[in-house]
Amino acid sequence: MAEQHLPERQSPLEPEYHPGSHGNFEHGVDVILSETRPGSILQLAAWPGEEKRLIEIIRKVTGLALPDGAGGGVSSGARAVFGFAPGKFTVVDEAEGLAQAFAGSITPAIGTLTDLSHGRTAIRIAGPKAEWVMAKFFAIDFTLPAFPLGAGRSTNHHDVFAQIQRTGADQFDIYVFRSFARSFWKALCHASEEVGYEVQ
Amino acid sequence: MLITCPYCGPRDVIEFTYQGDGNRERPQPASQNLDAWNAYVYDRLNPAGDHNEIWQHSGGCRAHLRVVRNTVTHEILSTAFARGGHKTEGRS
Numbered sequence A: 001m002a003e004q005h006l007p008e009r010q011s012p013l014e015p016e017y018h019p020g021s022h023g024n025f026e027h028g029v030d031v032i033l034s035e036t037r038p039g040s041i042l043q044l045a046a047w048p049g050e051e052k053r054l055i056e057i058i059r060k061v062t063g064l065a066l067p068d069g070a071g072g073g074v075s076s077g078a079r080a081v082f083g084f085a086p087g088k089f090t091v092v093d094e095a096e097g098l099a100q101a102f103a104g105s106i107t108p109a110i111g112t113l114t115d116l117s118h119g120r121t122a123i124r125i126a127g128p129k130a131e132w133v134m135a136k137f138f139a140i141d142f143t144l145p146a147f148p149l150g151a152g153r154s155t156n157h158h159d160v161f162a163q164i165q166r167t168g169a170d171q172f173d174i175y176v177f178r179s180f181a182r183s184f185w186k187a188l189c190h191a192s193e194e195v196g197y198e199v200q
Numbered sequence B: 001m002l003i004t005c006p007y008c009g010p011r012d013v014i015e016f017t018y019q020g021d022g023n024r025e026r027p028q029p030a031s032q033n034l035d036a037w038n039a040y041v042y043d044r045l046n047p048a049g050d051h052n053e054i055w056q057h058s059g060g061c062r063a064h065l066r067v068v069r070n071t072v073t074h075e076i077l078s079t080a081f082a083r084g085g086h087k088t089e090g091r092s
């Protein structure tokens, strides 16, 4: 197969992306913000009754086994998957081309695949005050027992729809619409000023 | 006011969109029964008390829900997926 030459993706955050320490960081940086820039962000949906088959396909293609229950998920570093709605899952890969890897396996009888790689921006917030800053944005419970490792949540911040996955005890990956990403990023930076933040 | 989405768990009402009275019965699209259409469009029980309603978790999982709400106290008595088939267990 001929090598694919894809255009280099430009970050919507670029004009407002300033690596370094900011805000009230004299006593240390309590939050680290970054853009993870995954190559693939997919939305998979199963028709009613086909969820188990879709979950099995996700396991075969990505090697990730979805735990039972609403909003369950798992991340392995390079790849991540989580439920965000009944029968619907977000699947993320550092590498491009994950949609092609699924091609053919999700038949029209099972469900659908939508490639959102260019439509979403992935922002990571990590550090001891990550829960604190997130709680200022979203009216959901971010404590570990209520929001376990790997789990996903669908919610929004002032009409900016967000999918959030917990990828560490004090780390969250936030997926927002690309068109809202810069505005959301600026708000997140402002909200992180009080605890001291570093952009990586 | 909190509404407990069967998928997402308890969420602020701001994440939901009211989709109307859940007692209405929509006639078949080809129906020419004018009384049935009139009832569907205009007739409302408008109770002071428990009321069947359709809501959408538009700012979350986007599922459509059957909600029983008390119109006097705003207490949410029950929530369920409007469509059957999905047996996903919600968070408490």
Ligand SMILES: [Zn+2]
Pocket (backbone or CB within 6 Å): B005, B006, B007, B008, B009, B057, B060, B061, B062, B063
């Ligand atoms: Zn929901």
